[in-house]
Amino acid sequence: MLEALHAAPESPEIAAVFTSIEADGLRRPVVAAAAARAQLDVRPAAELRSAAFADSLRDLDTDLLLNVHSLYVLGADAIGAPRIGSFNLHPGPLPEYAGLNAPSWAIYEGSTTHEATLHWMDPGIDTGAVAYRASFPVEDTETGLSLMAKCVRHGVLLVLRLIADAAQDPKSIPALAQDPRKRRYFGREIPNGGNVKWDAPAREVVRFVRAADYSPFASPWGTPQARLGGTPVGITKALVTGEATDEPPGSAGDTLDDGAVLVATADEWIAVRRMHVEGRSMAAREVLSRGDRFDVGT
Numbered sequence: 001m002l003e004a005l006h007a008a009p010e011s012p013e014i015a016a017v018f019t020s021i022e023a024d025g026l027r028r029p030v031v032a033a034a035a036a037r038a039q040l041d042v043r044p045a046a047e048l049r050s051a052a053f054a055d056s057l058r059d060l061d062t063d064l065l066l067n068v069h070s071l072y073v074l075g076a077d078a079i080g081a082p083r084i085g086s087f088n089l090h091p092g093p094l095p096e097y098a099g100l101n102a103p104s105w106a107i108y109e110g111s112t113t114h115e116a117t118l119h120w121m122d123p124g125i126d127t128g129a130v131a132y133r134a135s136f137p138v139e140d141t142e143t144g145l146s147l148m149a150k151c152v153r154h155g156v157l158l159v160l161r162l163i164a165d166a167a168q169d170p171k172s173i174p175a176l177a178q179d180p181r182k183r184r185y186f187g188r189e190i191p192n193g194g195n196v197k198w199d200a201p202a203r204e205v206v207r208f209v210r211a212a213d214y215s216p217f218a219s220p221w222g223t224p225q226a227r228l229g230g231t232p233v234g235i236t237k238a239l240v241t242g243e244a245t246d247e248p249p250g251s252a253g254d255t256l257d258d259g260a261v262l263v264a265t266a267d268e269w270i271a272v273r274r275m276h277v278e279g280r281s282m283a284a285r286e287v288l289s290r291g292d293r294f295d296v297g298t
Contacts, residue, residue, distance in 0.1 A: 001068055003034075004156045005163065012163050015060040016041040018048055048072040057081035064166055066159060067121060071100075076123045084170045086121040087131060087162060091151035094119060094133075095183035098126035101220050103147035105186050106138060107211035110203070114138050116151045118158040120175055125185070129175035132158045143213035144221070196226045198250035198296050202240050202268035209238045223276050226250075227295040233287065234276030243269045250294035261288040 005012060017035040021044050035042045047053055048070070054077040057065060065086040067074070079086045092102025093115035106114045115135045120128040134154035138147060165173050191208055198205065212221040213236065223234030245264045247253065253262035253269060260271035261284040272284040 001152075001156055001159065004160060009164070012064070012167070014038075014040050015062055016043055016056075018043050018045050020045050045070070045072065048074060048078075054078040054081045064162070065121070068155070068159075073125060074121065079121045079123065084166050085173070087118055087159075088121050088126070088128070089155045089159060090117045090119060090126055091148055091155070093117060093135075094126055094130060095178040095180065097186065098183055099186035100188060101144075101186060103151060104144045104211040104221055107142055107144060107147060108191055108204075108207050110207060111138050114147060114150070116155040116158060118155065118162060119178075127178060127183075129177050131174050131176075132161055134158055141210070143210050143215075144219060145214040145217065148214070190221045194222055194225050196224045196235050196294070198226075198263070198294055199266050202265040202270045205265050206238050206240050206270055209235050213237070228287070228292065230295070231277075235272060235274075236276050236281065237272070237274035238263075239271045239273065241269045241271055245269045248293065248296075250296045252288045252290055252292040252294075254290060255285045255288075259283040259285045261285055263288070263294070 005014060017031065017040050019031040019035065019042065021032045021042060032042050047056065049072065050056075054075070057078060058081050062082040063084045065079070065082045067086065067088040069089070069091070074086070090098075090102070092098075092106065094117045097105060103114065113135055114137075115133050117130055118132045119126070119130045122128040134157065136150055136154060162173065191211075196205060196208065209224050212219045212224050214220070215236065223236055226233055226235055239260070241262065243262075245253070245262075245268060247264040249264050249266055251264045253264065255261050256271060258273070260273040262269040263272050272288065275282050275284055275287050277287055
């Protein structure tokens with residue numbers, strides 16, 4: 001995003017970047033590092049919670065505030081401080097996918113299209129009027145990571161469009177009110193409590209696995225969990241086969257040439273390719289054999 005803004009024809013002056021400046025578990029402060037390389041004013045994200053944040057924006061003589069993939073909820077004073085306005089880049093269509101992990105929910109629910117949305121900020125969460133949106137297809141093999149990457153790529157273009165319109169005529173920036181009757185809000189919940197539901201249809205099981213797949217990065221939903229002979233395991237890669245089965249859900253069948261193992265669901269076999277066992281990523285054939293059965297109802 002920072003590189004795109006620097007390369008934009010309008011090349012806006014970036015007054016400051018508020019972001020995480022210290023490593024947090026598996027997450028590295030890559031935005032802070034990029035901003036520092038560009039010799040920008042980098043400030044800790046914790047300042048966003050400060051009562052003085054609005055004053056900071058006014059002191060910086062701010063025209064636009066851009067909130068990109070930040071989970072901080074800003075107060076009305078801060079939102080109203082920039083001269084032109086404050087905008088949030090959301091990785092999903094609004095108002096249908098407000099809240100967290102919109103790409104994962106879209107995959108899990110079987111959406112065939114998705115959107116990145118740039119909207120005006122107000123004191124609510126993802127409730128402000130929509131300025132720009134971009135729609136794109138959700139492929140059958142989409143993962144949480146790949147769909148999030150699409151949101152980022154399209155989102156960058158939306159931000160560049162905002163910058164261009166703001167430079168030419170701020171009054172031309174659209175503001176389409178959201179329909180509250182269509183709003184759905186997703187919090188930190190995970191489908192099935194994070195467990196694989198083997199007695200669900202095959203496509204639903206595989207969509208859940210793909211929706212949680214952010215490899216090689218940590219997934220906001222974690223690894224879909226299952227139990228094999230009472231031992232907890234994770235399912236990280238799985239594919240639909242289209243092959244019907246009347247075997248009990250969770251039962252392991254044949255091992256395929258590529259090392260995947262067939263596992264029965266409510267209607268079809270799925271091919272489980274990779275699993276996570278005791279902290280290790282393993283091919284399914286290293287863990288499963290014909291006649292094994294996952295616990296159902298976990």
